[in-house]
Amino acid sequence: xxxxxxxxxxxxxxxxxxxxxxxxHHSANAEFETQKEFTISGTLxxxxxxxxxxxxxxxxxxxxxxxxxxxxxxxxxxxLIRQGLKVKTDLKIGDTYSYRxxxxxxxxxxxxLGFFGGYFYNFERVNAFGCTQTxxxxxxxxxxxxxxxxxxxxxxTWNAVRVGFNGEWRFGGGWRAGLDLAWVPWxxxxxxxxxxxxxxxxxxxxxxxxxVQIEALLGYQFTNGISVAVGxxxxxxxxxxxxxxxxxxxQTIALNSQRWGGFLQASWTTVPxxxxx
Numbered sequence: 001x002x003x004x005x006x007x008x009x010x011x012x013x014x015x016x017x018x019x020x021x022x023x024x025h026h027s028a029n030a031e032f033e034t035q036k037e038f039t040i041s042g043t044l045x046x047x048x049x050x051x052x053x054x055x056x057x058x059x060x061x062x063x064x065x066x067x068x069x070x071x072x073x074x075x076x077x078x079x080l081i082r083q084g085l086k087v088k089t090d091l092k093i094g095d096t097y098s099y100r101x102x103x104x105x106x107x108x109x110x111x112x113l114g115f116f117g118g119y120f121y122n123f124e125r126v127n128a129f130g131c132t133q134t135x136x137x138x139x140x141x142x143x144x145x146x147x148x149x150x151x152x153x154x155x156x157t158w159n160a161v162r163v164g165f166n167g168e169w170r171f172g173g174g175w176r177a178g179l180d181l182a183w184v185p186w187x188x189x190x191x192x193x194x195x196x197x198x199x200x201x202x203x204x205x206x207x208x209x210x211x212v213q214i215e216a217l218l219g220y221q222f223t224n225g226i227s228v229a230v231g232x233x234x235x236x237x238x239x240x241x242x243x244x245x246x247x248x249x250x251q252t253i254a255l256n257s258q259r260w261g262g263f264l265q266a267s268w269t270t271v272p273x274x275x276x277x
Contacts, residue, residue, distance in 0.1 A: 041098045042070065049087050050227060051076045051267065058099065072099060112168045120160040120184065120213075122237075124257065128152040131197070145197070153194045158237055158257065160187035162213065174221045178231075184211035189239040189255060204253060206242025211235075217265065227267045234260040 042060035056072035074080065080087060091097070130147035133140055145151065164182035171177075191204035212235065219229025238256030 037100060037102050039098050039100050040070070041096060043096050044091060044093055045069075046093065047087060047091065048221065049077050049080070050221060054080065054087075056099075058097075072101070110169070112170075113165060114167070115163075115165045116182075117161075117163045120158070120162050120187075122158045122257075124156045126154045126156075128154075149197075151195070151197055153196065154191065155194075156189070156191040156255070156257065158187055158189060160184045160208075160211070160237060164213075176219050176221065176229075178217050178219070180213075180215045182213040182235075184213060184237060185209065187211060187237050187239070189242055191255065193244065200247055202244050202246045204242060204244045204255065206239035206253070206255065208237060208239045208241070211237045213237075219265065227265075229265040230262070231265065232260070232262045234258075 040058075040060055042058040044056065045059055046057040048055040053076060054074045056070075056074060058070045058072060059067050060070055061067050075083065077087070085091075128151050130149060131141035131145040131151050133142050133144070162182045162184055164180065166180045167178065169177045187208040189204065189206040189208065193202040193204060195201070213233075214235065215231065215233040217229045217231025219227060219231075221227045236256065236258045238254070240254050242253045242255055243250050244253045
């Protein structure tokens with residue numbers, strides 16, 4: 001007996017399918033022919049109910065008795081719940097269901113590329129404590145100021161426009177490699193350099209052109225809902241056309257910010273996966 005239609009997506013051999021509802025973070029129309037839609041029926045053999053998209057594995061028997069294995073891509077766990085589907089209680093491994101699907105433009109088992117544009121905002125505050133004279137000026141930090149005393153606060157705000165592409169490569173039955181590369185064609189700086197002990201405050205402003213932001217990761221998705229990944233990121237943004245006003249006097253400055261480092265990432269789906277028990 002065939003159960004009620006389940007909103008899902010599918011891939012047979014090298015063909016990816018997905019249902020018509022909108023995707024969480026990119027357009028379904030960009031990757032799938034959503035104007036084309038048909039229904040298949042098959043036995044649900046496995047379900048990976050994970051973020052950002054769930055993966056369904058279905059065996060479909062043809063008229064000649066030959067079984068074709070389909071891999072279906074669908075909404076996230078929360079997206080399925082919003083569609084009225086509770087996988088823990090509504091589905092069972094080994095049962096037969098119908099799936100409303102649309103063909104994909106590209107093969108999901110290979111490389112996926114996407115393009116994006118957006119706005120970037122970053123605020124940073126750096127405090128400096130204490131002061132010790134290391135040169136010969138007898139009027140600054142003589143005698144030395146304790147490291148417990150706040151001396152300088154630098155507030156820096158960057159606003160920027162970003163355009164770039166992201167890519168994902170799925171391979172090896174659970175591995176995925178991802179890359180986000182953004183070009184920052186224009187950024188503007190708004191900052192303030194406050195010297196608490198003198199005291200004075202120097203506003204800083206400027207513009208920037210042609211910076212870069214990069215993030216890459218390598219991860220593995222286990223069938224029990226656990227996903228782990230290791231990655232790294234680097235971004236640079238600078239202001240070569242800046243100026244600072246100190247006590248009424250304006251001077252040219254060049255200010256840049258760079259960030260780099262590695263990270264570990266792990267996730268576990270909050271909606272239990274279906275087992276055959």
